[in-house]
Amino acid sequence: MLALSPAAKAASPGEALLAEVNLVLSQTAAQSDSARLDTIGTSFGGRHIKAVTFSREQRKPSTGVRVLIMCGQHGNETAPIRAVLECLRSWSVSEHKLGDAEVVVVPVVNPDGLVSGRRLNAANADLNRDWASPKQPETTAVMSLVDKFRPHVAIDLHEWTDSDSCRQNCIEIAGSGNTANVALADAIAERALRRAKSHRFPLAKVFYSPASDSRLAHRKLTADGVCGLLVETSPRHCDSDRRQAYEYIIQSVIDETSQPSDPQVAAVVSRLVAQCPKASQWPPNAVGQNVNKLSDSGSRACWTMLTAFAIWVVGFASVPKRNRCAGVKLPGRMSKLHTATGADAEPSEVSIATKLAAIRSRSRSASDPHINDLALVLSDR
Numbered sequence: 001m002l003a004l005s006p007a008a009k010a011a012s013p014g015e016a017l018l019a020e021v022n023l024v025l026s027q028t029a030a031q032s033d034s035a036r037l038d039t040i041g042t043s044f045g046g047r048h049i050k051a052v053t054f055s056r057e058q059r060k061p062s063t064g065v066r067v068l069i070m071c072g073q074h075g076n077e078t079a080p081i082r083a084v085l086e087c088l089r090s091w092s093v094s095e096h097k098l099g100d101a102e103v104v105v106v107p108v109v110n111p112d113g114l115v116s117g118r119r120l121n122a123a124n125a126d127l128n129r130d131w132a133s134p135k136q137p138e139t140t141a142v143m144s145l146v147d148k149f150r151p152h153v154a155i156d157l158h159e160w161t162d163s164d165s166c167r168q169n170c171i172e173i174a175g176s177g178n179t180a181n182v183a184l185a186d187a188i189a190e191r192a193l194r195r196a197k198s199h200r201f202p203l204a205k206v207f208y209s210p211a212s213d214s215r216l217a218h219r220k221l222t223a224d225g226v227c228g229l230l231v232e233t234s235p236r237h238c239d240s241d242r243r244q245a246y247e248y249i250i251q252s253v254i255d256e257t258s259q260p261s262d263p264q265v266a267a268v269v270s271r272l273v274a275q276c277p278k279a280s281q282w283p284p285n286a287v288g289q290n291v292n293k294l295s296d297s298g299s300r301a302c303w304t305m306l307t308a309f310a311i312w313v314v315g316f317a318s319v320p321k322r323n324r325c326a327g328v329k330l331p332g333r334m335s336k337l338h339t340a341t342g343a344d345a346e347p348s349e350v351s352i353a354t355k356l357a358a359i360r361s362r363s364r365s366a367s368d369p370h371i372n373d374l375a376l377v378l379s380d381r
């Protein structure tokens with residue numbers, strides 16, 4: 001009797017893609033010594049939400065930047081998911097591409113929407129309008145991951161669909177706010193734009209304002225002190241060009257944080273990492289049901305957690321109160337730590353802010369004449 005693969009048994013294209021995602025995640029965790037697969041939560045419809053973590057220093061403090069990559073909030077946007085699968089396949093055999101970064105990938109935030117081919121989740125909620133005060137199980141699961149992983153950078157991948165009026169390929173970042181994170185986001189976007197130009201792929205950098213809809217994931221995370229970015233590509237371009245674009249945009253995040261192109265950005269990265277080191281509860285299996293490499297013996301896991309807790313207690317007691325960032329709830333504490341404005345701003349960051357103002361003034365007047373219009377249209381993604 002002929003054995004069918006999970007994808008072959010699938011009843012819908014979305015179900016087939018979800019089966020492929022699960023297969024790639026399992027293969028990635030099996031092939032790479034630094035990768036670990038976790039189930040971080042369960043969707044409204046009862047499907048697992050999975051994340052794969054790449055870390056060279058499993059169970060040890062990391063000295064690199066932590067990056068969160070997520071896509072599939074909207075179930076009818078499959079191009080970013082396919083691109084991320086290519087990244088996972090690549091990283092599982094070429095880990096050097098990750099540099100010193102520790103990377104968590106959530107390829108399908110909305111598995112119910114993917115299976116049904118719909119933008120919304122099974123509770124008819126638009127997940128990318130739920131982040132200001134997460135209520136859906138999918139957004140709650142990712143925020144729980146954020147609380148524990150505490151990313152310095154987060155990138156949320158989307159795509160325009162046929163019903164969208166705006167179809168410009170773009171990277172959206174904050175137009176104001178935390179100076180250090182704005183500088184880093186700008187440097188990442190500029191690196192991605194250079195790569196897009198070399199591939200002759202039209203890609204724009206756009207900014208959102210403080211008045212923009214704050215319910216979107218990258219804006220919420222930016223408000224919490226994370227360097228947040230959002231990507232959109234247009235279905236007017238062929239699949240291979242778009243997949244390549246997502247891949248080099250993601251790689252730009254890792255490259256710019258591992259080997260910054262500007263000494264001033266390097267100073268910002270160093271400061272961010274120093275100010276917010278890895279949370280002590282990460283990576284022990286406090287995230288959720290672990291399905292791969294943390295299935296060690298119970299006693300070893302227990303001792304590991306006890307040891308980590310003891311280290312955390314000693315470390316927490318010895319750190320001045322204003323520098324404590326290993327707390328249970330991330331947003332308030334982390335936003336202070338990642339904020340370098342006013343009296344806390346260092347000269348290098350002030351000069352970066354000046355540089356950015358000049359860049360933006362040039363972009364608005366010359367190369368990106370539609371930038372303000374785009375900021376308005378993009379609020380509808």
Ligand SMILES: [Zn+2]
Nearest residue numbers: 074077158159
């Ligand atoms: Zn979307």
